[in-house]
Amino acid sequence: MELNSVEVVGGGPAGLYVATVLKRQMPAARVRVVEQNGPDATFGFGVVFSDQALGFLATDDPETHDLITPQMERWQNMTLVHRGATVTLDGIGFAAIGRLELLQFLQARARDVSVELCYNTRADHVDAFDADLVIGADGLNSIVRGSDPAAFGETLGAFDNRFAWFGTTQPFDTLTQTFIETPHGPMNAHHYRYSSEMSTFIVEAAAETFAGYGFADMDEASSAEVCAGLFADALGGAPLLTNRSIWRQFPRLWCSRWVSGHKVLIGDAAHTAHFSIGSGTRLAMEDAIALARSIGEHDNLADALSAFEVSRIPVAEKIVKAANTSAEWYDKFANKMGLAPFDFAFDYIMRSGRLDMDRLRKLSPGFVGAYEAHLAGDVA
Numbered sequence: 001m002e003l004n005s006v007e008v009v010g011g012g013p014a015g016l017y018v019a020t021v022l023k024r025q026m027p028a029a030r031v032r033v034v035e036q037n038g039p040d041a042t043f044g045f046g047v048v049f050s051d052q053a054l055g056f057l058a059t060d061d062p063e064t065h066d067l068i069t070p071q072m073e074r075w076q077n078m079t080l081v082h083r084g085a086t087v088t089l090d091g092i093g094f095a096a097i098g099r100l101e102l103l104q105f106l107q108a109r110a111r112d113v114s115v116e117l118c119y120n121t122r123a124d125h126v127d128a129f130d131a132d133l134v135i136g137a138d139g140l141n142s143i144v145r146g147s148d149p150a151a152f153g154e155t156l157g158a159f160d161n162r163f164a165w166f167g168t169t170q171p172f173d174t175l176t177q178t179f180i181e182t183p184h185g186p187m188n189a190h191h192y193r194y195s196s197e198m199s200t201f202i203v204e205a206a207a208e209t210f211a212g213y214g215f216a217d218m219d220e221a222s223s224a225e226v227c228a229g230l231f232a233d234a235l236g237g238a239p240l241l242t243n244r245s246i247w248r249q250f251p252r253l254w255c256s257r258w259v260s261g262h263k264v265l266i267g268d269a270a271h272t273a274h275f276s277i278g279s280g281t282r283l284a285m286e287d288a289i290a291l292a293r294s295i296g297e298h299d300n301l302a303d304a305l306s307a308f309e310v311s312r313i314p315v316a317e318k319i320v321k322a323a324n325t326s327a328e329w330y331d332k333f334a335n336k337m338g339l340a341p342f343d344f345a346f347d348y349i350m351r352s353g354r355l356d357m358d359r360l361r362k363l364s365p366g367f368v369g370a371y372e373a374h375l376a377g378d379v380a
Helices: 013-025 051-060 062-071 099-112 207-213 220-230 280-297 301-331 341-349 357-363 365-375
Strands: 005-009 030-034 046-050 073-075 078-082 085-089 094-098 116-118 133-136 154-168 175-182 185-193 199-205 248-255 263-265
Touching (some): 005 013, 013 099, 013 133, 013 280, 046 051, 046 185, 046 199, 051 094, 051 280, 062 094, 078 341, 085 341, 085 365, 094 099, 094 185, 154 207, 154 220, 154 301, 185 207, 199 207, 248 301, 280 301, 357 365
Parallel strands (some): 005 030, 005 133, 030 116, 078 175, 133 263
Antiparallel strands (some): 046 094, 073 094, 078 085, 154 199, 154 248, 175 185
């Protein structure tokens, strides 16, 4: 099927990628991306992908995979720090890239295939678009979804913990989880390098810890200073940097339907996945590939969009459920801080319910060996 025109609302990774994929597939179509912010407006610091996420890209879009992976920082193990002890979780590989670098890469790819990019343009009335297809790739506060939330079966809530997204000039060797006790309760930091000189540093706190420090009344700079002091050992004295590093609760969005007429949702406009499993951008890009595939395989748009929902929603739902289970573990991690480091690490790695011991042994033989030695009393 060939479409005459496609409007994509949202110029983040989801919007840029789906526009590029569709334009490559339908070179005669007019494909336009409308973004309310400027081209280099991005919040946060780095984006992390699991090895599994990069594997899907290598299979479904090898050209993009081969172009982007040389720009990424990669590592094969994960590190967990608890009660001052370091535990290595081998075989859990990740790769990361700066958010701005990812945006600029996807912008260049879109321009290469003649996608129209319209920045500083707010799409307030999406029903007025004169297009065969309107794609909502505009995130949690999606205008496309907001045009008829009941039609998309929107369910929206939030997890309990508060988090703030900082950066730092300390380049960490691996993706690391650092758990600490403080006078106001336990805290956690997720941190990983996304360039040779920069890392993401996400600080997470339960509601009681958040209130105890009065973070709600601090500006970004004050929050960064306090958190840098609390995590000074992990940071090696490096400062925390801000980029809209405001304290938030992670949103829990799921849409039971992704299609309404000629409008379709992808990425965070349709579903959110907690950052603890590194799958948000992956899901959005997979959505884009699945949508383009359905359009290419059907003769009319209604059938294509219906097939997209049928094929894609169950796959995304499985990953989102695992992400939600992971997020719920973080909401309760304060109750587990009394565990010994290896017991804590085992509880952590099994948190999503997707692993059994056989799979874990194949994935992380080094960790399983050390954990079993701990159980036997050979390791503290």
